[in-house]
Amino acid sequence: MQVYLVGGAVRDELLGRKIKERDYVVVGATPEQLLQLGYQQVGKDFPVFLHPKSKDEYALARTERKQGQGYTGFVCEFSANVTLEDDLRRRDLTVNAIAKADDGTLIDPYGGQQDLANRILRHVSEAFSEDPLRILRVARFGARYHYLGFSIANETQQLLTQMINRGELNTLTAERIWLECEKSLDDGAFAEFLNILAQLGALNAISPALAKNWNNELYQQLNDRYAYAQSQEITDKALLFAQATSSVTANDIKAISESIRLPNDVRDLALQLNAHQATLTSKTLSAEQLLTCCNQLDLWRRPERFTGLLLALEIANCGIFNNKQKLIKATDAAKTINPQQFIAQGIKGAQIKTALENARLEVLQQYFT
Structure with missing residues (x-):
């Protein structure tokens, strides 16, 4: 059994950013083995376990096979024979497909370190296009790391455009869209997130009401507002999201609430700011x-x-x-x-x-x- 640190923790460590959470992949093991070691299984669709002491997530190495539509239409296959490279291949971006062994050795079969150095977000494989949620994830990563000079690779942009034109975003639930918005608000990069979606032609599919009002002036205005909020250590999501809807109509906000499924407190503050x-x-x-x-x-x-x-x-x-x-x-x-x-x-x-x-x-x- 071999254990590797993977994903965001490795990426952010290489970028010199604070690591928020650590995820591990386990190669050459079975669920029974981890249970015997005291790990607690929490995953339903695929085996994810919590470490008995640290409570960090440990997932068995797995592959994914597309079966059905949308971001949930996958069958996960896992066994002790799945290699680390197999597991990393199913990930979205090369910068997220780097693993770190206990001795500090980096395993990087898809060139993630080079893309980090070049500030490029690039998809790992053509299987990327099987998951429409990755459109929002790439926009979120692009927004989060915009201050470091990151951009989306041309070939990845082309793939994203093809997915958007096929209507892949229509398969996402409103609740799942809000979750990605929420994560971007946490990142403090929501203006950039919306701007990338607009540039990709995805914002209209997410929210026509937001898309019709989007322009460079609003983008800069939101950047200024979020910079102020950050300077005041304001992180409340309702306060931050309301800034993006302060110049639209009340009916627009209600439409946005339906298409993105805003929590009640977020929707209500947006309406109150709009009204008063x-x-x-x-x-x-x-x-x-x-x-x-x-x-x-x-x-x-x-x-x-x-x-x-x-x-x-x-x-x-x-x-x-x-x-x-x-x-x-x-x-x-x-x-x-x-x-x-x-x-x-x-x-x-x-x-x-x-x-x-x-x-x-x-x-x-x-x-x-």
Whole structure:
């Protein structure tokens, strides 16, 4: 039995990047052998095991055979006879197909080290085109390593274009598309991710609503916003994704939510930023407008919505916007008004709501005329 470190950990170590997780491939072993050694099996479609102490993932060397459509239509074949080179051949990019032995020796049958040196993302084999998910993965890697000068090899771009033109992206579920978007948001390279998809002609297949609004100005704007968010160590995915939809319509956001299957909190913040951005940043904001906004956001029961929206506006402005501190003071003061003080005065029924509205408006008028 031989064990090798593979994939992203080897790639990032060679690039001098921090290693986030370590994956291993096991050659010349059976599931029974690993179970006897105390490994815990977690894979259903193919044997993946957790190390009894480190909990790192160890997968038996395997090959894949396409059977059916989409990114799930594969049959995995594994046995003690599958070689390391066989296992590496099924991987997507040469830079991800490098293995490292315990003694530090690198096994690189497909030229991954040379492509790392040349800053090239190149597919390992023609089998690459069997998995449509790799279109998004290549775009994500291209975005993540853009700052290092990486580009997609011409022949890989041609293969990606052929896959896109065949409609391969239509086989991906909306949930799986969001997962790739989520990973790119984590990378801090979402603007570049969308831009690569647009250049490849894939963005329209993922989200027509995003594609129709994509242009160089928006690309640069998003780069600036994400750079600011990174400088402030802001990593919340809802705050970051909302920047990409701040200039589209509410109906567009709802369409994007369906095609990408946004989590509810991501969708809701995108809609809130879309609805209230112009009002809250206006130099002529009135107390009445602010009260309407607060009511629509249900500030009184869900204050975190308003807090999140203000932070989203700050990112969009690439800095503290003029109204922010005054908005915080005004709404904090208005939140101290509660129904109990009117009930104690003997006010009943629908009149309580009217009294609340009037009292909150009076407070807000101290800050916004």
